[in-house]
Amino acid sequence: MHEQRQFLLDEARAKEPVKNTFRLAWEFIVLNKKFTLTAMALLILLNILTAFLGIIGMVLSGIFSLTIQIYLSKLVYFAQDIEEFVAQTKASKIEEAVSRNSFVAAGAYIAWIILLVSLLFILGLIVKSSGIPLENIKSVEELIPVAKILFLPIVILTLLISYIRPLVQSNIALAENFLGGFFAPFSIFSLTLWQSSFKNGYPKYIFIIIGLTFLVGLLLGIFISLPFINMLASFIIVVAMYGYMVLISVVAMMGRRMIES
Numbered sequence: 001m002h003e004q005r006q007f008l009l010d011e012a013r014a015k016e017p018v019k020n021t022f023r024l025a026w027e028f029i030v031l032n033k034k035f036t037l038t039a040m041a042l043l044i045l046l047n048i049l050t051a052f053l054g055i056i057g058m059v060l061s062g063i064f065s066l067t068i069q070i071y072l073s074k075l076v077y078f079a080q081d082i083e084e085f086v087a088q089t090k091a092s093k094i095e096e097a098v099s100r101n102s103f104v105a106a107g108a109y110i111a112w113i114i115l116l117v118s119l120l121f122i123l124g125l126i127v128k129s130s131g132i133p134l135e136n137i138k139s140v141e142e143l144i145p146v147a148k149i150l151f152l153p154i155v156i157l158t159l160l161i162s163y164i165r166p167l168v169q170s171n172i173a174l175a176e177n178f179l180g181g182f183f184a185p186f187s188i189f190s191l192t193l194w195q196s197s198f199k200n201g202y203p204k205y206i207f208i209i210i211g212l213t214f215l216v217g218l219l220l221g222i223f224i225s226l227p228f229i230n231m232l233a234s235f236i237i238v239v240a241m242y243g244y245m246v247l248i249s250v251v252a253m254m255g256r257r258m259i260e261s
């Protein structure tokens with residue numbers, strides 16, 4: 001673990017860590033509007049390209065998203081105080097974020113894909129072991145038995161991954177090269193990491209963040225389903241996705257400082 005004292009995060013977590021997490025995320029978004037608008041525009045462009053390029057566009061979008069998260073995570077983690085954070089935020093440039101972190105992001109993205117495919121394979125084995133003939137399913141109604149079987153495992157896995165993911169994300173952010181980025185997501189299986197996640201108020205902090213994020217997501221879903229609003233759904237989703245990227249970056253490093261102290 002990195003032992004250097006990070007004054008900004010130490011001060012932020014000492015009092016009202018949840019409030020300060022949202023505050024730091026918000027300040028990064030609003031203090032450098034050029035960075036924010038450029039990142040959102042690129043996300044929109046990559047999402048549009050996905051319709052034409054398919055999996056290539058999806059991969060580029062995923063790597064770009066991770067690149068931004070890694071950049072901000074490092075920025076907030078190594079800032080000595082709020083003044084340094086503000087100054088570096090205002091000086092941030094998209095091209096700098098991409099050039100410094102794209103290889104690490106690419107390694108991490110490939111690892112996440114491997115883990116996702118492995119998870120889907122395991123879930124498929126669970127369904128297969130139930131004896132339900134998937135090849136004979138021809139309607140949504142026939143998927144209900146499958147949903148009943150997978151509901152509990154998916155809920156449990158979602159909670160576990162949501163709990164430990166910020167710490168895994170912090171390992172990705174502090175990786176130095178492609179291989180470091182590739183191996184970092186596999187720390188999700190680290191017993192040491194799981195043991196450390198029960199220290200210094202991390203569980204309470206993460207469960208509050210998860211709860212607030214779920215609530216905001218629910219309200220957002222209701223909002224974009226309103227008449228006339230749903231026409232702007234794609235744009236709103238991209239804005240929300242960027243906000244979440246920024247938030248999880250701060251959460252990851254705040255959580256890391258908690259277990260380091």
